[in-house]
Amino acid sequence: MIAVVFPQNTGAMTVTRLPLFALCLGYFLVILDVTVVTVAAPAIGADLRAPVTGLQWVFDGYTLTFAALLLFCGGLNDRLGGKVVFLAGLAVFTLASAGCGLAPSTGMLIGARLVQGIGAAAMVPSSLALLRHAYSDQTARARAFGVWGMIAGIAAGAGPVLGGVLVSTLGWRSVFVVNLPVGLLGLLLTARFVPAPPPAGRSRRLDVPAQLTGALCLTGLTWALIEAGARGWTSPVVLAGFGLFLLALAGFLFLEATGPEPMLPLDLFAVSSFRASAAVGLLLNLGFYGLLFVLPLYLQQIRQFTAMMTGLAMLPMALMPMISSPLGGRLAARTGPRLPMAIGLLLGGIGLLAWLPTGPGSSYWALIAPMMLTGFGIGFTMPAATSAILEAVPAARAGIASAVFILARQTGSAVGVAVVGTAVTGGVLTGLRTGALLGGLGFLTAMVITLTALRPGTRVSGAPVQGPVGAEQQ
Numbered sequence: 001m002i003a004v005v006f007p008q009n010t011g012a013m014t015v016t017r018l019p020l021f022a023l024c025l026g027y028f029l030v031i032l033d034v035t036v037v038t039v040a041a042p043a044i045g046a047d048l049r050a051p052v053t054g055l056q057w058v059f060d061g062y063t064l065t066f067a068a069l070l071l072f073c074g075g076l077n078d079r080l081g082g083k084v085v086f087l088a089g090l091a092v093f094t095l096a097s098a099g100c101g102l103a104p105s106t107g108m109l110i111g112a113r114l115v116q117g118i119g120a121a122a123m124v125p126s127s128l129a130l131l132r133h134a135y136s137d138q139t140a141r142a143r144a145f146g147v148w149g150m151i152a153g154i155a156a157g158a159g160p161v162l163g164g165v166l167v168s169t170l171g172w173r174s175v176f177v178v179n180l181p182v183g184l185l186g187l188l189l190t191a192r193f194v195p196a197p198p199p200a201g202r203s204r205r206l207d208v209p210a211q212l213t214g215a216l217c218l219t220g221l222t223w224a225l226i227e228a229g230a231r232g233w234t235s236p237v238v239l240a241g242f243g244l245f246l247l248a249l250a251g252f253l254f255l256e257a258t259g260p261e262p263m264l265p266l267d268l269f270a271v272s273s274f275r276a277s278a279a280v281g282l283l284l285n286l287g288f289y290g291l292l293f294v295l296p297l298y299l300q301q302i303r304q305f306t307a308m309m310t311g312l313a314m315l316p317m318a319l320m321p322m323i324s325s326p327l328g329g330r331l332a333a334r335t336g337p338r339l340p341m342a343i344g345l346l347l348g349g350i351g352l353l354a355w356l357p358t359g360p361g362s363s364y365w366a367l368i369a370p371m372m373l374t375g376f377g378i379g380f381t382m383p384a385a386t387s388a389i390l391e392a393v394p395a396a397r398a399g400i401a402s403a404v405f406i407l408a409r410q411t412g413s414a415v416g417v418a419v420v421g422t423a424v425t426g427g428v429l430t431g432l433r434t435g436a437l438l439g440g441l442g443f444l445t446a447m448v449i450t451l452t453a454l455r456p457g458t459r460v461s462g463a464p465v466q467g468p469v470g471a472e473q474q
Contacts, residue, residue, distance in 0.1 A: 018189060018192075018193040018194075019130070019131070019134040019135075019194045019195070020135075020147060020148070021189065022186055022190045022193055022194050023086070023130055023131055023134075023148065023194065024147065024151045025183075025186035026086065026090045026123045026183075027123065027124065027127055027148060027151050027152070027155075028151050028154070028155045028182070029093060029097075029155075029179050029182055029186070030066075030093070030120040030123055030155075031151065031155035031156055031159075032155040032156075032158060032159050032162070032179075033062060033097075033159075033176075033179070034062070034063065034156070034159065034289070034413070035155070035156050035158075035159025035292065036158075036159040036160070037058060037062075037159075037163070037175065038059070038159070038160060038163065038292050038293060038295070039159075039160050039163035039164045039167060039307055039311050039314075040167050040175045040307070041055045041058065041059070041293075041296060041297065042296065042297060042300045042307070043167050043171070043172040043307060044058060044106075048103075048106045048109065051230065052230075052421055052424050052425055053227065053230045053421070053425075054106040054110070055421070056226045056229075056293075056417055056418060056422075057106075057113075057226060058106070058109055058110055058113055059293055059421075060414045060418055060421075061110045061111075061113040061114045061117065062113045062116050062120070063410050063413045063414045063417070064114070064117060064218060064219060064222050064414050065114050065115075065116075065118050065120075066117040066121050066410050067121075067406075067407050067411050067413075067414060068117075068121075068214065068215035068218050068219065069117070069118060069121035069122075069211075069215070070121050070124065070403050070406055070410070071211070071214070071263050071407065072207075072211040072263070073121045073122045073124075073125055073126070074125040074400070074403045075207070075263065076122070077129055081196055081197060082126040082127075082129040082130045082133070082196070082197055083126075083130060083190070083194060083195075083196035083197070085122050085125075085126040086122065086123055086130060086194075087187060087190055087191060088122055089118075089119045089120070089121070089122025089126065090119065090123055090183055090186055090187055090190065091119070091183075091187060092115060092116075092118055092119035092122065093119025093120060093123065093179070093183060094179060094180060094184065096112050096115035096116040096118075096119060097112075097116060097176045097177070097179035097180060097183065098176075098177070099111075099112035099115065100112040100113060100116065101173040101174070101177040101180075124406060125402075125403060125406075127148070128148070128402065129197065130194055130195075130197070131144050131148060133195060133197035154322060156318065156321060157315075157318035157319055157321060158318070159318070160296070160310070160311045160314040160315075160318055161311040161314070161318060162175075162178075162311070163175050163311055164306075164308045164309070164310050164312060165308060165311060166178060167307035167308075168306055168307045168308035169308075207255070207259060207261065207263035209255055210252055210255040210256055210259065210263045210264070211263060213248045213249075213251040213252040213255060214252045214263075214264075216244060216248035217244075217245055217248035217249045217252055218414065219244070220241045220243070220246075220248055221241070221242070221245040221415065221418075222414050222418050224238045224240075224241030224245065225415060225419055225422060226418045226422065227241065228422050229421060229422030229423070229424070229425035230425060264400070265400065268392075268400070268401070268404070271392050272453045272454075273389075273392040273453060273454050274389060274392035274393060274401070275453065276388070276450060276452075276453035276454055277385055277386075277388040277389035277405065277454075278404055278405060278408045279446065280341065280381070280385050280388075280449060280450060281385055281389070281405050281409045281412065282411055282412040283412060283442040283443065283445060283446040283449075284345075284348075284378055284381060284382070284409065284412065284442075284443070285410070285411075285412030285413040285416060286413070286415055286416035286442050287352055287412075287435075287438060287439025287440065287443050288348075288378050289412070289413040289416045289417055290416030290417060290419060290434075290435040290438055291355070291374065291420070291432075291435045291436065291439050293416075293420055293421060293435070294420050294421075294424055294431040294432050296310050296314070297424065297428050297431070298358075298428050298429070298432050299314075301428050302360050302428055302429065303360070313364065313367075316371045316372050316375070317371035317375035318375065319375070320371075320372055320374075320375030320379055321375055321379025321382070322379070323379070324344070324375070324376045324377075324379035324380040325380070325382060325383055326383075328340045328344060328379065328380035328381060328382070328383045328384050329383035329384070329387075331343075331384070332383055332387050336455075337384035337385065337391070338384075338388075338454040339384075340381065340383075340384040341381050341384045341388065341447075341450045341454070342447050342451055343380060344377045344378070344379070344380030344382075345377060345381055345443045345446050345447035346377070346443075346444070346447050347373050347376055347380065348373065348374055348376070348377020348378050348381065348443045349377070349439075349440045349441075349442075349443030349444040350377075350440075351369075351370045351372070351373025351374035351375075351376070351377055352370070352374055352436050352439040353440035354369065354373065354436075355367075355370050355432060355433070355435070355436035356433055356437065358370075358429075358436075359429065360429070374439075377443065386405060388454060389401050389404070389405045390402065416438070416439070419434070419438060420434055420435040420438065423435070
């Protein structure tokens with residue numbers, strides 16, 4: 001982790017670090033709960049008798065509400081103030097975690113995961129705004145954002161390992177219960193040590209109609225893709241989901257194009273580098289999280305690994321972003337984002353396609369290179385992709401650019417898990433190979449987009465970005 005170095009002899013050094021620590025606790029939980037569930041999925045399925053479709057909703061219910069409410073919660077942050085929104089989000093997330101741990105059925109677990117996603121959507125935009133206010137010095141602020149960004153890699157890497165340990169020793173419910181003490185500590189530290197910036201006031205209205213159509217758009221698409229595995233692609237329910245997606249998408253675009261204060265200004269997408277960076281974020285998570293969903297199923301159901309063994313077996317992939325993310329950030333600072341994005345996407349694409357020959361008898365040692373390449377590629381790409389989307393907009397629009405990038409990534413996660421999970425209904429190996437092919441082609445497509453739509457040689461201003469969203473929020 002990158003240390004935040006503040007001036008010496010301040011007499012309050014410990015206190016000045018506490019806002020960063022408090023906010024990073026909440027962000028750690030948000031990212032952890034994306035990956036920790038993957039290793040627990042087989043145990044959840046066995047205990048609650050959940051079909052693959054149910055496990056997809058356990059994963060995607062969280063990312064769905066997280067993605068759908070990001071822009072809306074960004075508006076709440078401006079209107080109510082970041083501290084109020086962050087505390088409310090962390091409280092909702094912590095209570096929902098308790099609900100997940102106590103859930104007696106798959107339906108109740110999915111419902112609690114949906115509520116968890118609401119809390120996550122409230123926390124992420126407000127945490128960046130609070131960091132910006134807490135550290136007025138530009139150098140300290142840049143380092144604080146670097147630490148905040150690195151938390152994503154640490155949490156994502158810790159998820160499978162921690163999940164394996166907890167499931168093997170305390171059962172699958174413990175992967176949610178562990179959030180309670182961390183969440184309570186985060187609430188206490190945030191309330192006590194994080195300064196509250198004044199709310200921006202009511203200068204901008206909350207675009208509720210656009211929020212509703214946007215949420216319906218993402219829900220319809222995710223619903224159709226998940227249910228297609230169990231019901232078939234021509235099922236009326238699946239076709240209705242696709243129909244809802246198309247109608248809601250048309251309504252959202254109309255509202256944003258004609259509204260006086262759009263939640264998502266569509267003119268941003270007129271800039272090719274902005275469009276390209278958003279597309280890269282979507283394709284990155286679509287490929288990576290699709291594989292992340294099916295890999296524990298392969299290791300536990302096909303290879304007969306225990307949950308503990310599965311978490312440890314995934315460690316080579318989990319550790320790579322912690323190593324490659326700082327390297328990608330440094331290269332982006334020297335050369336601009338185009339080169340590290342292209343390199344990372346190429347390596348990640350090769351790593352994903354290398355899973356295609358995997359079978360029931362494949363040696364574990366043959367899986368290490370694909371895992372390392374996949375993990376290294378996504379970590380190397382992400383800081384540069386974040387820098388690219390922020391460079392594409394004026395400073396006053398950095399906040400909405402960050403939100404769009406997070407939204408694109410979470411949408412990619414939801415769609416990737418939905419598609420790969422649907423393929424798993426035809427067999428775990430079918431799902432694994434579908435995920436490898438989909439992810440590999442997605443990464444290579446993103447590389448082509450990077451090389452054709454981003455200008456070479458554009459330098460990143462300021463310190464290297466060290467995570468998924470390491471930029472100042474407006």
